[in-house]
Amino acid sequence: MFVVGLTGGIGTGKSTFAALLLERGAQVIDADALGRDALRPGAPAWHSVVDQFGQEILVHPSMEIDRKRLADIVFNNREALKALNAIVHPMIFKAIADELDRMRSTDEVVVLDAALIVETALADICDAVIVMDSTDEARIRRLKRDREMSFANIRAVMTSQLDPQVLLRRADIAVSNDGTPEDLAQEADRVWARLIEMKDARA
């Protein structure tokens, strides 16, 4: 197993790039999806988050956590974000560790798609780190268009994340995503070839 951390700020194209690497043969672990699972009604993190933030973050009658409402709270309040991370991160790390354990003895390239790799101990378990980058303008335009996020919410998330220049200093491979989807697919070809080289050099 060769573990690749794929990181970058919101809207830089991590999930899009992870999908391109999946097409080229990678296994992908999606930390956002694991986070969503951890917050399902009845899951341990669901109980802790409801205790912390109150019943008003629940959608009735499904009792699901309203992720948009939760995001509005935490991305405008540093302490609330810390409290949420303290609950959810250990669950996500455990789920990632379980997925990695499942693939440990294989020859797979495993791509870990996660915003928080450089900020957390996840960087230590990666054999290589890819950092995605894109201009703020392109990120904001795509997120408004595809995720229907408001400018204020996008800005609030961006401000809560590490400075792109700091992230890029930790990159083994940097990918700039300022062109078309076709340009990004070409980058994926280049990066996939490089990852195979790195995996083979290590073997």
Ligand code: ADP
């Ligand atoms: P992240 O996972 O880093 O938050 P995404 O991969 O979800 O970012 O990308 C944000 C949005 O921008 C998605 O809707 C995606 O389809 C779109 N997108 C990503 N790269 C490009 C690109 N090069 N051209 C046009 N749209 C893009």
